Amino acid sequence: MAKTDQKPLLEVRNLKTYFYTEDGVVSAVDGVSFEVYPGEVLGIVGESGCGKSVTSLSIMRLIAPPGKITEGEILFGGKNLLDLSESEMTKVRGNKISMIFQQPQTALNPVFQVDDQIAEVLNIHKDFGAEAGKARAIELLKMVGIPDAERRAEAYPHELSGGMAQRVMIAMALACVPELLIADEPTTALDVTIQAQILDLMRDLRSKMGTSVILITHDLGVVAEMAERVAVMYAGEVVEQADVNPLFEQPLHPYTQGLIGSIPVLGQLKERLDVIPGSVPNLVNLPAGCRFAPRCLSREKFGLKICTDVKPDLTEVIPGHLVRCWLYQNAEGHQAPLKAK
Amino acid sequence: MATYLIRRLLWLIPILFVVALITFIMMHAAPGGPWDRDLNARQVDATTQNTLNEYYGLDKPLWRQFTAYVFGDVNKENKFVCGLVCGNLGPSYRVRGRTVQDILFEPPKEKSFLYSRFGYSMRLGGLALSMAILIGIPAGMIAALKQNTWIDYVSLFITSIGISIPSFVMAIFLIIIFASMLHLVNVVPKDWDDGKAWILPAAVLGFGTMAFTARLTRASMLEVLRQDYVRTARAKGLHERVVIFRHMLRNALIPVVTILGPALAALVTGSFIIETMFGFPGMGRAYVTAIGQRDYSMILGTTLLFVFLVSLANLTVDMLYVVIDPRIRINE
Numbered sequence: 001m002a003k004t005d006q007k008p009l010l011e012v013r014n015l016k017t018y019f020y021t022e023d024g025v026v027s028a029v030d031g032v033s034f035e036v037y038p039g040e041v042l043g044i045v046g047e048s049g050c051g052k053s054v055t056s057l058s059i060m061r062l063i064a065p066p067g068k069i070t071e072g073e074i075l076f077g078g079k080n081l082l083d084l085s086e087s088e089m090t091k092v093r094g095n096k097i098s099m100i101f102q103q104p105q106t107a108l109n110p111v112f113q114v115d116d117q118i119a120e121v122l123n124i125h126k127d128f129g130a131e132a133g134k135a136r137a138i139e140l141l142k143m144v145g146i147p148d149a150e151r152r153a154e155a156y157p158h159e160l161s162g163g164m165a166q167r168v169m170i171a172m173a174l175a176c177v178p179e180l181l182i183a184d185e186p187t188t189a190l191d192v193t194i195q196a197q198i199l200d201l202m203r204d205l206r207s208k209m210g211t212s213v214i215l216i217t218h219d220l221g222v223v224a225e226m227a228e229r230v231a232v233m234y235a236g237e238v239v240e241q242a243d244v245n246p247l248f249e250q251p252l253h254p255y256t257q258g259l260i261g262s263i264p265v266l267g268q269l270k271e272r273l274d275v276i277p278g279s280v281p282n283l284v285n286l287p288a289g290c291r292f293a294p295r296c297l298s299r300e301k302f303g304l305k306i307c308t309d310v311k312p313d314l315t316e317v318i319p320g321h322l323v324r325c326w327l328y329q330n331a332e333g334h335q336a337p338l339k340a341k
Numbered sequence: 342m343a344t345y346l347i348r349r350l351l352w353l354i355p356i357l358f359v360v361a362l363i364t365f366i367m368m369h370a371a372p373g374g375p376w377d378r379d380l381n382a383r384q385v386d387a388t389t390q391n392t393l394n395e396y397y398g399l400d401k402p403l404w405r406q407f408t409a410y411v412f413g414d415v416n417k418e419n420k421f422v423c424g425l426v427c428g429n430l431g432p433s434y435r436v437r438g439r440t441v442q443d444i445l446f447e448p449p450k451e452k453s454f455l456y457s458r459f460g461y462s463m464r465l466g467g468l469a470l471s472m473a474i475l476i477g478i479p480a481g482m483i484a485a486l487k488q489n490t491w492i493d494y495v496s497l498f499i500t501s502i503g504i505s506i507p508s509f510v511m512a513i514f515l516i517i518i519f520a521s522m523l524h525l526v527n528v529v530p531k532d533w534d535d536g537k538a539w540i541l542p543a544a545v546l547g548f549g550t551m552a553f554t555a556r557l558t559r560a561s562m563l564e565v566l567r568q569d570y571v572r573t574a575r576a577k578g579l580h581e582r583v584v585i586f587r588h589m590l591r592n593a594l595i596p597v598v599t600i601l602g603p604a605l606a607a608l609v610t611g612s613f614i615i616e617t618m619f620g621f622p623g624m625g626r627a628y629v630t631a632i633g634q635r636d637y638s639m640i641l642g643t644t645l646l647f648v649f650l651v652s653l654a655n656l657t658v659d660m661l662y663v664v665i666d667p668r669i670r671i672n673e
Contacts, residue, residue: 062575087580094578106569111591111667121577156667172577 008035015072024284030236043227051236095125098173102185104165108157115153140171163194235291242321375434430642441642462623469547481558503552602655
């Protein structure tokens with residue numbers, strides 16, 4: 001499903017977001033590149049602390065000090081968002097690109113009614129007045145499947161359940177019909193049954209509105225269900241990127257293989273789940289070579305020496321399937337032991 | 342809401358009664374009485390004292406004096422005189438021919454109510470409280486938004502002074518600097534119609550509250566800065582100004598409202614010292630004078646008025662919560 005015929009809606013090129021802390025420079029996002037095409041759902045997967053949330057906040061340019069975007073381009077509709085002034089950027093946020101978050105109940109302001117919070121977005125971006133804004137808010141609440149929307153519109157966030165609050169967040173995010181929706185762990189804080197409802201709702205609204213979605217999650221199940229393409233992140237880098245089916249059928253990167261292997265499968269009896277040994281590296285002192293090398297079982301299996309010294313590039317080994325691993329690429333004095341089919 | 346309000350107002354009755362009782366006991370436990378004069382002045386002779394005691398009912402047993410004060414009693418002419426329950430605070434023992442409410446509320450001839458002792462104190466307190474709020478809250482906000490910059494450190498330094506130095510020490514320092522050294526104001530201002538005279542007492546009276554408000558606002562803002570809904574507000578495309586004033590400030594002020602009740606109490610107690618030091622013609626000074634003179638009815642009356650005001654302030658603050666924070670609901 002490589003959409004080479006279409007122009008990407010969003011192109012992130014070599015994005016670097018560093019945090020200048022007292023303990024040193026944390027390279028939370030280190031040279032990340034990916035594209036999002038119109039109407040598609042891109043999943044970004046990785047463990048906590050791999051830089052996926054920082055990537056999304058970087059796209060919104062909501063990185064607060066000591067964090068800073070040091071390098072790269074974020075091309076949205078051909079324009080580099082990093083070149084915009086702060087006031088131009090406020091016209092993009094919530095209007096062209098909007099975002100929903102992990103904790104819906106704390107993401108809503110506790111002292112305002114939900115219709116006021118939705119109307120606020122319409123007011124700043126679409127010049128809705130107070131009355132029209134509230135009326136539209138009720139329509140939006142109906143659209144996201146909130147029963148008794150007229151009454152719920154006047155509720156405060158603490159009067160809503162987590163699932164309801166996330167629906168309100170989605171209504172707010174989609175109020176201005178954005179071209180891109182960034183969903184940062186949208187279902188992580190919700191019950192499993194509610195998760196499914198929210199995912200259904202997102203899928204439904206995306207096909208109605210044609211909004212592109214970046215779905216950030218650590219849950220491969222959610223990715224398999226929602227995404228068309230997937231980028232796997234590890235320690236601030238994209239390590240593998242492919243369409244969703246090839247990725248699950250033939251994961252190339254040892255990290256992706258480990259992630260998929262660690263999913264419990266219902267009905268399948270296992271002594272213990274496969275785990276990836278070790279933990280995410282400290283982002284201040286990163287290993288010189290491949291960042292996954294210290295935890296990599298394949299490296300030991302194939303006896304690769306280059307991994308700890310030289311960093312592999314993200315290379316397209318099969319059309320549409322990119323991977324950052326020495327198992328599949330040659331270098332001076334290094335012969336790749338595997339070839340992707 | 343109305344039920345709650347009425348219940349809270351009814352609670353005032355037992356509160357005032359108990360305060361009156363405690364004050365009455367402590368007052369009479371203290372040595373001396375209203376007829377004592379300075380040791381080096383001519384004392385009132387025993388016969389006169391007896392006549393006075395009889396006239397004011399101070400010869401009766403203490404419990405009788407107390408019930409007379411609260412509920413009323415028959416006087417010499419066999420007429421019933423209603424007490425506190427009728428809003429009657431009784432005659433002053435030291436200011437001849439004037440009742441306590443006269444002294445507190447009656448302005449001088451041809452002047453408005455604002456020139457009564459109560460009016461003077463309210464104006465000074467109001468000025469001090471407005472200074473505390475209008476300077477304290479913005480200072481705290483700026484300090485939080487510019488955390489760990491020189492602005493924050495200067496603000497922390499000044500507010501630390503405000504919290505740690507008692508107002509009477511501060512008053513002396515400011516009098517020395519602004520009155521004795523710079524001659525900008527009189528040491529003890531005579532003309533309180535001159536606005537300049539109000540600056541020092543109001544500043545000293547409000548300084549502690551200002552410092553406390555600023556620190557609380559700063560802490561509260563820092564807490565709010567990290568909240569998810571602030572990130573949401575920015576992600577909506579709001580300008581930073583709107584994020585701060587609409588989304589952060591209202592949440593940050595919830596804890597600040599809490600201290601307004603205690604702040605008013607602090608202003609009342611502060612006023613005893615500050616009014617006395619600056620020779621201010623308000624209730625605080627009258628109260629301190631009354632205590633020194635054992636003017637029993639004046640002590641009781643003023644105490645009860647202060648209690649009434651502080652209770653009312655606390656009630657207002659409790660109602661204000663409901664308005665400012667929708668998560669708080671009154672249990673009817």
